[in-house]
Amino acid sequence: MTYRTMIKSACLGSALALMAAPAYAQEAPDPLPGEPTLAARPPVAEFTVAKPVVSQGVIAAFYDTFRPGMVFLERPDFDVGIARMLDVLDRSVVEGLAEGPRLAATIRRELEIGIPTDPGQRAALDRLISRAWMSYMATVKAPVPGMLYGADWVKPKGNQPHEVLLTAKAVPDLAQHVTDMSNVNYFYDRIRDAEWKRLGERPGAQPDPRVVANLARARAMPRKGRYVLVDSASQTLWMVENGQPVDSMKVVVGKVSYATPMIASLIHYATFNPYWHVPDHLARGYLADGMLREGRRYAERNGYEMIDSWSYEANVLDPMSIDWKAVKAGTAKVQARQLPSKINSMGKIKFDFPNPEGIYLHDTPKKEYFDLSERDLSNGCIRLEDAMRLGRWLLREEPVAPNADPEQFVPLPVGTAVYVTYLTATVDEGGQLAFLDDIYSWDPVVGGAQQAQGQR
Incomplete structure (x- = not known):
């Protein structure tokens, strides 16, 4: 499959394709927990939630394997840390975690009643918070749809449950950790914050799917570094x-x-x-045309060499030994390079x-x-x-x-x-969001016909 096929399938798909579940959310989706409180319903750990929320089986496997005790509930800074986490979950609908606000609302309802004293209920609440945080981290650390990774070093890391949750348990300041992890990178944060601001100014508005698509692309870059x-x-x-x-x-x-x-x-x-190595389609095009028109003079004047392989040990061939009519017709191939020069x-x-x-x-x-x-x-x-x-x-x-x-x-x-x-969403100095021309048609279509905003 060529990159054009891959990119079209990944980037021209619907917004749903961009919101696919993380690799470790393998279970079939079902509804989020409803209105009843922990005391009046089965333990939270028995519920599963809709993709791309991480499945209950993944969280259960983490607790069963690593036996961390309480990841969140017994932290001395729990109140401040969880308040910051819930704010991040509220905002995560912009980032592609559609169920983030509902997860936050469910946790808030439980905390309004008070942290349970029953060990099973306490464990269920801790697991619910773990699922919510893991789901957010799985969203912002997922591989970018359609991106070609040329090195392992630049692939997403730190997105496995044990990495995310054991880190959250160990950090000295949970609120600061949540803030750090939700500040994905300079470009991502500006787009996300501008869209969140827009939603706040328009009660009932939904995230623009173009923003969700842009954030899915923008999350590739790191928060720090060169x-x-x-x-x-x-x-x-x-x-x-x-x-x-x-x-x-x-x-x-x-x-x-x-x-x-x-x-x-x-x-x-x-x-x-x-060197410039001439692509096949250009060799069949203007290079073949020039050789048929001028012969050896064309190759010498433009610094072209015909070679027998794409290697540093390639042998240079006589350009007139090549059947340029066959190259032009596409029935023969030529390997050509242009020597260093001003042209x-x-x-x-x-x-x-x-x-x-x-x-x-x-x-x-x-x-x-x-x-x-x-x-x-x-x-x-x-x-x-x-x-x-x-x-x-x-x-x-x-x-x-x-x-x-x-x-x-x-x-x-x-x-x-x-x-x-490919970032069609742009933010001006005043924090206002606009959209560039979608030259490759990789954005979801909005309102039946997509209109460009702003300047290229």
Whole structure:
């Protein structure tokens, strides 16, 4: 399956697809607990709740396996910590946990009666709180639908019940822990808070499914750390330090027919004087046309070499030994690369990162593209407005090629995470939410026909 098929199935689906249950919620869904109090109904642990709330079996297995006693009820800071947790659960409807407010309401009803003295009822209440918190954490730490993970290091972590609940039991300040865990990252928090503010100003309003979809994508980035973020919707790259953007630049991303996929990976090195390896469809197109029109002169004038393999030990072939009519017709293939030069499509430097679709960041000689407001123009890879500035930030020194030879690899002092995502929801300085053009049609349709708001 290609990334285009995968992305369409994951990103063009309904909002329900984005709200699928976490991997460990395996049991069939059934209703949330109703109005009766703990004293008047079976123990809470006997109830199961609707997806994506974590199932009772998962919570029971955690308690049976790890025997933690009370995770929450016996904490000295329980009152303050649980109050903060319930506020987070109220808000979680914006984040994709549709049952979050009902879980919060159920816990509030039990606490208004008072913490039970009966051991079984106390255990049931503690398990209910554990399910609620685990369900929230499973929501905000779930893998991003449609994202290609190019490295294990950038995959979601800390989303297993024993990790979440034993941590909650051990932290010295529960309220602060809840706050820290619910502050997902700079980009996520701004979108979520703007939508929560909008709902507060419009009693009875429901979360915009486009916001839910955007938050599902935005949760990929970490709360802290140093990373590169590329947003295909706004065609912008951010450099992030300690979780805060410190610089940005324009980028060119894939056109609709070659949409840039969502990727989480790591950049380990910079490549100076890169070759440009010509994609098959372009070799069949303008390269074949040029060779049929001008022959050897076309290859020499544009710096193209025909090679026998995609490897560093490739042998260079005589371009006139190739049946260019067959290449044009699609009955033969050619492997071609463009030598480093002022017209090389990669420019002076590129930044590879592991991913199954061969996407990378690169310089470009076509600087005029960055004067355009709509920059979805590439064949999938990401062209940088100022590749040397990004190189300076990644390398932490002036980016200089070791020599003039092609493909000079310079390792970064520290591997740097890169996240390529798609955020059509944007927040202005006043905290107001707007939507960019959904150029790839990955957002849920709202009201039968989706209208763009704001500016690209």
